[in-house]
Amino acid sequence: MSQSTTNYVYADGNGATATRRNVAIVGAGPVGSLAALNFARMGHEVQLYEYREDIRKAQLVQGRSINLALSQRGRKALAAVGLEQQVLATAIPMRGRMLHSVKGRTSIVLYDPCNNQCLYSVGRKRLNELLLDACDAFPNIHCHFEHKLVKANVREGRLQFRLGREKQKMKEQEQQPEQEQLISASADLIVGCDGAFSALRQQLVRQPGFNYSQEYIGTGYLELCIPAKDNEFQMPPNYLHIWPRDSFMMIALPNQDKSFTVTLSMPFEVFEQLKTQQQLLDFFRTHYADALPLIGEQQLIKDFFKSRPQHLMSVKCKPYHYMDKALILGDAAHAMVPYYGQGLNAGMEDLTLLNSILNQQLPLDVALEKFTESRWRDAHAICDLAMYNYVEMRDLTKRWSFRCRKWLDTTLFRIFPNQWVPLYNSVSFTSMPYSQCIANRQWQDQLLRKVLSGTIVLSFLVAVGAIYVRRLR
Amino acid sequence: MSQSTTNYVYADGNGATATRRNVAIVGAGPVGSLAALNFARMGHEVQLYEYREDIRKAQLVQGRSINLALSQRGRKALAAVGLEQQVLATAIPMRGRMLHSVKGRTSIVLYDPCNNQCLYSVGRKRLNELLLDACDAFPNIHCHFEHKLVKANVREGRLQFRLGREKQKMKEQEQQPEQEQLISASADLIVGCDGAFSALRQQLVRQPGFNYSQEYIGTGYLELCIPAKDNEFQMPPNYLHIWPRDSFMMIALPNQDKSFTVTLSMPFEVFEQLKTQQQLLDFFRTHYADALPLIGEQQLIKDFFKSRPQHLMSVKCKPYHYMDKALILGDAAHAMVPYYGQGLNAGMEDLTLLNSILNQQLPLDVALEKFTESRWRDAHAICDLAMYNYVEMRDLTKRWSFRCRKWLDTTLFRIFPNQWVPLYNSVSFTSMPYSQCIANRQWQDQLLRKVLSGTIVLSFLVAVGAIYVRRLR
Known part of the structure; x- marks a missing residue:
């Protein structure tokens, strides 16, 4: 031919x-x-x-x-x-991230509380x-x-x-x-x-x-599954589920057949430590206790040892x-x-x-x-x-400072929907060139830093002023 | 087999x-x-x-x-x-670099004035x-x-x-x-x-x-030759010859047969501008006037147009x-x-x-x-x-600040031959791991910056002190 x-x-x-x-x-x-x-x-x-x-x-x-x-x-x-x-x-x-804590508590961070834009699985x-x-x-x-x-x-x-x-x-x-x-x-x-x-x-x-x-990054990934139960999703379907655990994490995305595809991302060294079924179950009981019964112990063992973690x-x-x-x-x-x-x-x-x-x-x-x-x-x-x-998902989503910044971004976005588009939103919900999304974020960071230092200086001046006025009296 | x-x-x-x-x-x-x-x-x-x-x-x-x-x-x-x-x-x-100015003046920067170490062609x-x-x-x-x-x-x-x-x-x-x-x-x-x-x-x-x-870098290179004349070198043989010209340069190394291999390094755009024999000769008359008669006009034309510049x-x-x-x-x-x-x-x-x-x-x-x-x-x-x-050779070697630093390095090297080894010397004349050569240079830069700013502060204080003493009188 x-x-x-x-x-x-x-x-x-x-x-x-x-x-x-x-x-x-x-x-x-x-x-x-x-x-x-x-x-x-x-x-x-x-x-x-x-x-x-x-x-x-x-x-x-x-x-x-x-x-x-x-x-x-x-x-x-x-x-x-x-x-x-x-x-x-x-x-x-998927309207936002649903974060799963070690204790199994969940919390939601919406992607776009202003315009309700979503990702689609x-x-x-x-x-x-x-x-x-x-x-x-x-x-x-x-x-x-x-x-x-x-x-x-x-x-x-x-x-x-x-x-x-x-x-x-x-x-x-x-x-x-x-x-x-x-x-x-x-x-x-x-x-x-x-x-x-x-x-x-x-x-x-x-x-x-x-x-x-x-x-290549030093992290490998492995796919698991949370199956449907009684033809229903086992977790709320309209979120990207994240289990952030500092140096490793797990995420889950919903499928049409009401299952979730679960992706476990960890340093290769951590994968290598999980050699036996017992070690694997102990690891999941410690870090992903709420997900374990949804995946099923036998299915987890089968899927985990079926294939080696893949490179990224x-x-x-x-x-x-x-x-x-x-x-x-x-x-x-x-x-x-x-x-x-x-x-x-x-x-x-x-x-x-x-x-x-x-x-x-x-x-x-x-x-x-x-x-x-x-x-x-x-x-x-x-x-x-x-x-x-990757750093943000596995690590920052847990931190107070990250959530605080997220709240600030969201508030400013609500007030100035055209002027203050947060990084994640500009990447996911606009066609702004990616490099401009980064430049935009750097501009926002600079501005916030200036406002913050301005506030500190102002507070100091006000305090000094107050003491001075008090002395005069 | x-x-x-x-x-x-x-x-x-x-x-x-x-x-x-x-x-x-x-x-x-x-x-x-x-x-x-x-x-x-x-x-x-x-x-x-x-x-x-x-x-x-x-x-x-x-x-x-x-x-x-x-x-x-x-x-x-x-x-x-x-x-x-x-x-x-x-x-x-090769005991050092012999620098050729646009006007054909030459000056020598020895590699190692302390121990007389050389490169060997x-x-x-x-x-x-x-x-x-x-x-x-x-x-x-x-x-x-x-x-x-x-x-x-x-x-x-x-x-x-x-x-x-x-x-x-x-x-x-x-x-x-x-x-x-x-x-x-x-x-x-x-x-x-x-x-x-x-x-x-x-x-x-x-x-x-x-x-x-x-x-890849945006610079191409092309090899030329300065042949022997009457079975003798046409330039002093014991140097690496450099014609630094800011965004481009030429170097020459001596050969056993008393010729020099000349390497012309320039941005590809500059190569592309030299389309005709006249353009080439004009370019050499402007930038490499002293080298042109040594290479020979006809030989230059032949070698230059024989092959395309190579990538690096x-x-x-x-x-x-x-x-x-x-x-x-x-x-x-x-x-x-x-x-x-x-x-x-x-x-x-x-x-x-x-x-x-x-x-x-x-x-x-x-x-x-x-x-x-x-x-x-x-x-x-x-x-x-x-x-x-590459930046240093084509550009810095011409600058006053570079030569000043070179002089300072050499002087300190003479006084502290084991403590103050300049970057070029540590790379070329020792077996110090390359990454340590860089760390060493960074340490030297820091120290010089501190000494310089210390000197400025001290001068200022001395000046202020002098004025004060004068007033007291």
Whole structure:
């Protein structure tokens, strides 16, 4: 199989002419399938390659996490392809954090007490299915599942894929089995949406001038489950549940089937200390006493020892493109630790930005250069914020000073809804560039510091004044 | 061809027993061949693979730079294998920097006016030849040239090499030409000394927990030459010549054949402005007027337009090992920009440290873990220092404040030769860990700041006192 490379000119909706390109998208997850929709709507010929089988036919999703937190940036990108309402229809709104203390007491910190905006817990499978169904409606999107990218020549726009198990078997019956069967394809533009361990990025990393860093954190994570009971949620569903415990923590997000996906995040050393069933149960009885009966002791033991804790990585790149030949988006370009719930949202926002740039009808290499220049600071910023939020979630949410600041932020936000948007809200509920969210927070910190020191000085002056006046009397 | 993996026990020189391993070293440059010597001396069976042809038979060295600055750390590592004096015998000592002003005036800044220590300009080819000749003397070192590593399975200790052009041709006459002939090998330990773009590191980068960054600088470099004239050097040979010009610079190191290798470092934008021969000559007449007649106008034009400026990259990793299976050393582990002349020295120092750890007879995985832990801070530090020295060389060397500090450092060094070692001297002429060199400099900066502010306060007090006394009179 081989797609030919043909550039031809077509008339777009506004009567303008644009070059119609053969675009190969690697990865048909949420970001890849959204990218396919976007390129198809511009009139390009899209080949969408995915190394897994079609998720709509899959029983079990092999993905890292089965639910995702959707917020403003993801919603905006979905709205642009007319899918926002369909996705929200089966999503579960989360109005705030429900904090679980060691003693099992719960308290609620709303995300947005002013405008009641929420995060949405969406099933990865459901979201991906909706996007792929939408792809099927485009005659210029061609899906190729079980195609694993093994080689890419970005300069010449050539790709080679290894077929998945089933397809490989079918091929083998026709061909000689000892020769490995690779599928070749070519494209004018290759778009890598193939996740944190992107195979396309591995090619870009070899190009001179490609800056890259991957940083692992010393914390591992492991997924557990709080099942439904009598077909009901075992905890209030409309919250993101957090058990902050200083150097480690646990969170839970609600699923459509009334279960919760629970994520346990701890330093690898702590995982290693839990070797026996007894040690595990003792640990949970000490730190997560209220969650233990909900998970179930036997289920906990089974799930905990079934798999090893997974690593978490932060990826930063610059640039995201190679001439007018290749581009990486989403986790392939900026994987982050999952503690801001912005991984998917940032990936989808890449497409909002890319669209707005591509619509300016610049030469493609200039447009992709502009995309890199417009995006890298914000992508690096959200990677840093995600790292920071890990500290906040496991540690700060418990502290008095954090709650005090949260209360102050909320109060000021109520009074000045346009002038004082707290950091979390600007990240989750606006489309303010991530780097500007950080700058905004720094401005707020400075102002508060000035007001605080001003107040102290004023109090001192008033006190001195009062003593002086008293003496005069 | 396939080497079998056999661990067997042998008695070392001290009568103790140690495991004799099959060690595959990838890369037979100065660090790789030095590593081969070190492992062979410990009694291991060493396979040394190099993708280029044997440098001793090569006419032209394809390497990046034909001369290298050897200093204390490299000398120490060479001394440990008995080669220091042989290398120094054909090296050219450089006693300091000779600075060339725009007007062609020269001034000298000695590296070490106290102890007269020098850097040594050594030919890469000569150094490599001496090391390979030494390898030939060991029956347990087996060299394999024109073997390019294409695949490595570090977990299972398997390697695959593609043969060089000549060997490939010989093979093809026996085999079917359409099937690519790969050479397989196995090893207990794979050591990657294969440079900044290390193929072995590409495998390690995929391992969970492997932190990695590559950072390109916006500066490119291009090599020129000041040839010998009447079989004599055209400039004083015993200096590293520098033409500092703020945002760009040029340096020259002496060669054995009485030529100088000249390296022009400039932002890529500046390179791009020099499109025509006239533009190039005008640029040199303005900025490097004294060097132009030495290089020769026609030769400059030829060399400048022959090749594009090369990128410069800084690489940081952690860890440097994978269990007891793989290890990276030298540029593969910590490539740096070339402005401290420490790239080779740091690579060779890796082996000094590795030896001292391996001699502790720890289990190999523990020893390699200890190597990573003992080395990464210093490797990161020298990468940062090299970046800093670029600023110093192109910019600071011209400034009054820099020269003033240099004078102060030298004076204090003369008075307190053991207590006040300037940064450059501690890096180049001692074996002080690089991170400690930086800490040492920070301590000096702090002390000088305190003394300076103390002096100002004291002067003020003396002045006030003088006025007061005068009034009393």
